[in-house]
Amino acid sequence: xxxxxxxxxxxxxxxxxxxxxxxxxxxxxxxxxxxxxxxxxxxxxxxxxxxxxxxxxxxxxxxxxxxxxxxxxxxxxxxxxxxxxxxxxxxxxxxxxxxxxxxxxxxxxxxxxx
Amino acid sequence: xxxxxxxxxxxxxxxxxxxxxxxxxxxxxxxxxxxxxxxxxxxxxxxxxxxxxxxxxxxxxxxxxxxxxxxxxxxxxxxxxxxxxxxxxxxxxxxxxxxxxxxxxxxxxxxxxxxxxxxxxxxxxxxxxxxxxxxxxxxxxxxxxxxxxxxxxxxxxxxxxxxxxxxxxxxxxxxxxxxxxxxxxxxxxxxxxxxxxxxxxxxxxxxxxxxxxxxxxxxxxxxxxxxxxxxxxxxxxxxxxxxxxxxxxxxxxxxxxxxxxxxxxxxxxxxxxxxxxxxxxxxxxxxxxxxxxxxxxxxxxxxxxxxxxxxxxxxxxxxxxxxxxxxxxxxxxxxxxxxxxxxxxxxxxxxxxxxxxxxxxxxxxxxxxxxxxxxxxxxxxxxxxxxxxxxxxxxxxxxxxxxxxxxxxxxxxxxxxxxxxxxxxxxxxxxxxxxxxxxxxxxxxxxxxxxxxxxxxxxxxxxxxxxxxxxxxxxxxxxxxxxxxxxxxxxxxxxxxxxxxxxxxxxxxxxxxxxxxxxxxxxxxxxxxxxxxxxxxxxxxxxxxxxxxxxxxxxxxxxxxxxxxxxxxxxxxxxxxxxxxxxxxxxxxxxxxxxxxxxxxxxxxxxxxxxxxxxxxxxxxxxxxxxxxxxxxxxxxxxxxxxxxxxxxxxxxxxxxxxxxxxxxxxxxxxxxxxxxxxxxxxxxxxxxxxxxxxxxxxxxxxxxxxxxxxxxxxxxxxxxxxxxxxxxxxxxxxxxxxxxxxxxxxxxxxxxxxxxxxxxxxxxxxxxxxxxxxxxxxxxxxxxxxxxxxxxxxxxxxxxxxxxxxxxxxxxxxxxxxxxxxxxxxxxx
Numbered sequence: 001x002x003x004x005x006x007x008x009x010x011x012x013x014x015x016x017x018x019x020x021x022x023x024x025x026x027x028x029x030x031x032x033x034x035x036x037x038x039x040x041x042x043x044x045x046x047x048x049x050x051x052x053x054x055x056x057x058x059x060x061x062x063x064x065x066x067x068x069x070x071x072x073x074x075x076x077x078x079x080x081x082x083x084x085x086x087x088x089x090x091x092x093x094x095x096x097x098x099x100x101x102x103x104x105x106x107x108x109x110x111x112x113x114x
Numbered sequence: 115x116x117x118x119x120x121x122x123x124x125x126x127x128x129x130x131x132x133x134x135x136x137x138x139x140x141x142x143x144x145x146x147x148x149x150x151x152x153x154x155x156x157x158x159x160x161x162x163x164x165x166x167x168x169x170x171x172x173x174x175x176x177x178x179x180x181x182x183x184x185x186x187x188x189x190x191x192x193x194x195x196x197x198x199x200x201x202x203x204x205x206x207x208x209x210x211x212x213x214x215x216x217x218x219x220x221x222x223x224x225x226x227x228x229x230x231x232x233x234x235x236x237x238x239x240x241x242x243x244x245x246x247x248x249x250x251x252x253x254x255x256x257x258x259x260x261x262x263x264x265x266x267x268x269x270x271x272x273x274x275x276x277x278x279x280x281x282x283x284x285x286x287x288x289x290x291x292x293x294x295x296x297x298x299x300x301x302x303x304x305x306x307x308x309x310x311x312x313x314x315x316x317x318x319x320x321x322x323x324x325x326x327x328x329x330x331x332x333x334x335x336x337x338x339x340x341x342x343x344x345x346x347x348x349x350x351x352x353x354x355x356x357x358x359x360x361x362x363x364x365x366x367x368x369x370x371x372x373x374x375x376x377x378x379x380x381x382x383x384x385x386x387x388x389x390x391x392x393x394x395x396x397x398x399x400x401x402x403x404x405x406x407x408x409x410x411x412x413x414x415x416x417x418x419x420x421x422x423x424x425x426x427x428x429x430x431x432x433x434x435x436x437x438x439x440x441x442x443x444x445x446x447x448x449x450x451x452x453x454x455x456x457x458x459x460x461x462x463x464x465x466x467x468x469x470x471x472x473x474x475x476x477x478x479x480x481x482x483x484x485x486x487x488x489x490x491x492x493x494x495x496x497x498x499x500x501x502x503x504x505x506x507x508x509x510x511x512x513x514x515x516x517x518x519x520x521x522x523x524x525x526x527x528x529x530x531x532x533x534x535x536x537x538x539x540x541x542x543x544x545x546x547x548x549x550x551x552x553x554x555x556x557x558x559x560x561x562x563x564x565x566x567x568x569x570x571x572x573x574x575x576x577x578x579x580x581x582x583x584x585x586x587x588x589x590x591x592x593x594x595x596x597x598x599x600x601x602x603x604x605x606x607x608x609x610x611x612x613x614x615x616x617x618x619x620x621x622x623x624x625x626x627x628x629x630x631x632x633x634x635x636x637x638x639x640x641x642x643x644x645x646x647x648x649x650x651x652x653x654x655x656x657x658x659x660x661x662x663x664x665x666x667x668x669x670x671x672x673x674x675x676x677x678x679x680x681x682x683x684x685x686x687x688x689x690x691x692x693x694x695x696x697x698x699x700x701x702x703x704x705x706x707x708x709x710x711x712x713x714x715x716x717x718x719x720x721x722x723x724x725x726x727x728x729x730x731x732x733x734x735x736x737x738x739x740x741x742x743x744x745x746x747x748x749x750x751x752x753x754x755x756x757x758x759x760x761x762x763x764x765x766x767x768x769x770x771x772x773x774x775x776x777x778x779x780x781x782x783x784x785x786x787x788x789x790x791x792x793x794x795x796x797x798x799x800x801x802x803x804x805x806x807x808x809x810x811x812x813x814x815x816x817x818x819x820x821x822x823x824x825x826x827x828x829x830x831x832x833x834x835x836x837x838x839x840x841x842x843x844x845x846x847x848x849x850x851x852x853x854x855x856x857x858x859x860x861x862x863x864x865x866x867x868x869x870x871x872x873x874x875x876x877x878x879x880x881x882x883x884x885x886x887x888x889x890x891x892x893x894x895x896x897x898x899x900x901x902x903x904x905x906x907x908x909x910x911x912x913x914x915x916x917x918x919x920x921x922x923x924x925x926x927x928x929x930x931x932x933x934x935x936x937x938x939x940x941x942x943x944x
Contacts, residue, residue: 013912017912019647065626067588071620
C-alpha cells in the first residue's frame, strides 16, 4: 500500500518565465527556500536553495550543466556540483540536498511541500 | 658510525654536493658542516643578471638544505690542520673532520688598469657586487645618456652588460680579444652576435683594452687603447675568474701551474682526506668556470663518500644562453680543434642566424657546433656530440629541412646540468611516475638547471605517447586558445552553437564561463543577453561580487584612483542609505558590501546617475590601473602617472580576459604605485616609460619583467594593446599573465619578439581587435538598467519579489554592518 501524503502546492511563476539552463529562487510559506531549474531539454527540477557547504541561500544562482550526462547545478560559493534529480552532491557523497516535488499546472510552475 | 664531512664554501657547487649527499645518504653516514664566507646561503649565480629585474635576492634562492645540515654563514675557514684533521674558522671555531671538501670557488680577475681601484669601479660576481653597482649608478649624475663600461666581452661580460642595461645604462663592452665570447663562439658567430647586441644599445670594442680610468667629480673617464675616451657612470670588471686556492697553497696542497687545486678524476687532492670541487679545482690541468662541470664534480664526490666508484667524466663545456634576447649556444669542439675536423656553416645575415656544425673528417660524426641568433637546434644537437650523424651534416642546421627528425640514443645526455640521460627520462615516463614537464623536473631534476632541455622533455613525453591534455573540461577537447580561434574564425555567437559543433553534453561551470568570456572578449553583445546570462558565473550574472552570506559587493570604477569630492559624497550617501559596509580596496577604489540581489539595480541607478560605471571587480577582466600622484603634485615625479593611468583604464575598461588583469602606473623609479606587482606595470623614466609585464600578487607573488624601455606614450599604448590582445587570445582558462608567459615557448623573449618586433606578423590584427573593443565599449550596468528583461532577473524570490532572504542578517562591528555567520546544516557530515 502506498502512503498518501497531502502536498501543499505553491505557485512559482509561469513556465514561460523560466529561462532554460537557469534557476530561480522560491520562498515557501514556511520560509523554506527552494531553487527551481529548467534544463535544456525542458526538464524541471526543485532542490533546496541553501548551499550545505556555506549555509548561503544561493544554489538558484549556480551554473547549470551536466557531469557525465547527469544534470547538475554548481554552487556559486565553493563550486560543489549537485545532481538536480536526486540532490546528491557529486563531490562529497556524505552531502545531499532536499528534493522538492515540482510540476507545471496550466502553464504555472508549482512546488510541493508536505 | 657517523663520520663528519666539512665543506668549505657554499656556492652553487658546495650546495649541490650537500644536496646530492643528503638525497642519497639514507642511513645517515655523514654529518655535514658547511663553513661559508658569504652571509647568505648559496644562490643561483648563473642567473645573477636577472637580479636587476626586481632587486629581489629571494628570486635567486636555491632549495634550502634540510635542518640536519649544519650551515655556518659568514664564518670562513682560515687554517687547516691536515695531520690533526681539523679546520679553524675566522671566529675561532675548531672543527674536526673525517673528510674535507674545498668548494671555495673563484674570484674575479681584475686586469692591472691604472685607476681600477677608484670608487665606481666594480667586479661582477655576487649579489652584493650588483647592489654596489646599483648604488654607484644611483649616485652618478650624468647629463644626457648614461653609460657604463664592462671590461671583458666573454659570457660573463655580456651578462654584466645586460645587467647595466637593466639599470638604464648604455653599456660599452671592451674586449681584448678579436671577438665577443672568444671561448665559446667562432668568428662568424661572434660577428653576428656583435651586430645583434649593438642593435640593443651596446657598443662593442673588440681588440681593445682600457689604458686608464680617471675620476673627475661624479664622473669616470676611461681611455681606451684605440684612443677613444668614454664618459661613464660606472665601470665593471668581468675579465675572467681565478680559482680561490689560497687556503690550499698555504697548507701545502698541490696547486696547478696556472692555479687551481690539483685533483685526480675522483676530485681528490694530494691529501687523501681532502677533495676539491668546482671553480677552485684543477682537473686534468683545467679549471672550469661553468656550472655543469662543477655539478659533475660534486656528484662524483657525493658518490665517493658513499662508497661509490664514480669518476669525473670530463667536462661538458657546452653553453646555451640568451643574452638580451639573443640566443647563443656552443657545444663540443666548437672551434674545430680536432684534427681533420670539417666545418659546415649556414650564415643567414638576413634572418640574423648563424649555425655551424663541426664534424669528423669523414663527415660521419658530430663533434661540436656554434649557434647564434636561434639556438632552437641546441637541445637536439648537443646530446649527439660524438655520435653518428644520420645523413648529410648540413641538414642538421639547414633551415629549409624543417627540423630534422633525429632519434636520440637512449644513453645520450638530455640535461647536461644534471647529467640526466634520455633513458632516465623515458624510464620514469614509461613507469607512469611522470606525465608532464613539472613532474619530470621534480623527479629527475632534468630541466632545473639552465632549462635549455625543457623543449626536449616535452618532445620525449610526446614520443612516449603521453598526451599533454589541454582540454578545457569534459565537454570540450580543445584548449581555451583553440576555442577562442574557433569562435573568432567561425563567427560563433552562442554557446549552444559552439558545443553542438565542437563539444559534447551541455557544458558545466568550467567551460560555460570560459566561453562566455571569449564571447565577451570578441564583443558579441551584452554579457547578460539571452543565453549568455546562463553561462556566467554568479558574479558576472549579477555584475557584483558574491560574498560568503550570499550578498554582493559593489565596486564602481574610479579610473586611476582619482575621484572628485562630489563623487565621493555620492558613494557615501549610497552606502549610508543601503547600510553597506565600505572598505578601500587595494586597487584604489571603494568596495560597498552587503547588497542583496534585489538591491543591486537601485544602488546602481544612483551610481550611474552620478556618472559612475561598472568597475568590473566581478569579472575576469581589466580591474584597476593604480597610480601615484606623478608630476602634478609630487616633487620627485618625472611623468604624469595619473593622466596615463586614467587614459589606459578608460581604454581597456571592460576588456574580458582569461583571468583578471591588474595594472599600475608609477611616476618615477620610486615606484609608489607598485606597478611591478601587476600584469602590466608602467614606470616613468626621464625619457618616457618602462613597460613591465607578468607580475602578480596572490598565491605566488611575482615581479613583472621589463618588456620595453623608454618608450613614448603612443608606442607604450601600442605595445599594451598587443600584449593584452595576445594574452586574451592565447592564454589558458584562469591563467594569469605570469604563468602564461612562463608556459610560452621562449618565454619573455618570445613575447617581446611578438609584441615589440612583430615576429608573427599579427600586431596589426591585435591592434585592430583592440580598436574594436575600445569603440564598442559600453557600461554593462547602464545596459542592465535600460533593459527591463535583464532587470527582472535581479529579484530575491520569483514568487515573492521584494521579500528579504531570511538567511541574511547583519550585526554591527566598528560602526558598520557585517554579516552574521551562517549556520551550516547538520547534513554536512565532515
